[in-house]
Amino acid sequence: MARKMIAVVAAGAVALAPVAPAFAGTGLEDRVERLTGEGGLAGAVARVDDGRRGFTVKAGTAERGTGRPMVGSDARFRVGSMTKPVVAVTVMRLAERGKVRLGAPVETYLPGVIRGKGGVDGRKIKVRDLLRQTSGLADFTQAADWSKIPQDYLAIALAQKPTPYGRFAYSNTNYLVLGMVIDAVTGKDFRQVSRELVLEPLRMRDTYWPKRGELGIRGEHAHTYGINPVDPGAGVVDVTRLPGYEFGASGGLVSTPEDLxxxxxxxxxxxxxSAKSLRAMTADPVAVGEKGWPPQARYGYGMARVRLACGTVWMHGGGVPGVSVLSGRSATGRRATVYVTGSAEGERHEHLTDAFEAAVCR
Structure with missing residues (x-):
């Protein structure tokens, strides 16, 4: 599978493009409609919550060729790397209970497991390195053959050239390993642990982890359109049915804008x-410095700090074939999620970031 398409499979970096310059003249409705009009995407949804008020803007169709209106903000979609903040919070909840130490080597919880090319060694990598994307672990999605699943994704990553330890390098492998750490310290699957510690307490009732072999999306949802990683030569096709279980702790969740x-x-x-845990997650974010991210972006524990028109916003992006999403919270407490049922690249990418900025800032 081509490198470009592999990156879409579970990487939030795909959905975090440089933010467009300050805008003027049109509102959120126009920006969402532009995604499906000028942008040519099938459907788009923006959900904004500010205090006790909330509203939804949508455009386009839920299924090409049917005329069916786009679904609302209570309908489900694959969130891709918006899964990572949920996994990060799960780890923090375990740290609060003394089951995980953020400064401990990964070796403490996965003895002998992390040994790889270029001197990659779990005795040197700390849990917080995984959370902040500074471990040096290569991204398994760059080398996986998605026509052959399941695979040993960690083994694939460990066979690749590592990135420099201590420097930000976005890698889905970091959260793959965090899922393994959760499994090890609890004796339960990380999916169950995240449900118990995050999804259920926050009443994210429409959010779920796909089961092994499950291809569809439960409940109301839109169809999604993109390049199928198994057959990229077919061009843009309906990719609503995907093996979401395989995206795991790095990008496997299905949710709704309202739940996010x-x-x-x-x-x-x-x-x-806790307030202490939140300070740890946000106090010392590492400079991103990668192409495709806003110039001043910094990455904390499972979420990025960016500067938009309204100031500081903590957020994350996500992308799987057929979906691109941006979701986050401004310093004033306004929460926004915007997603489209297609891959937002190039000008579409700019339109998506423009719509998100309008949603979270206005």
Missing amino acids: NRFWQGVFGGRAV
């Missing part, structure tokens, strides 16, 4: 983690 906004409210409102 509840997540941000819970994290920053004191219901998801």
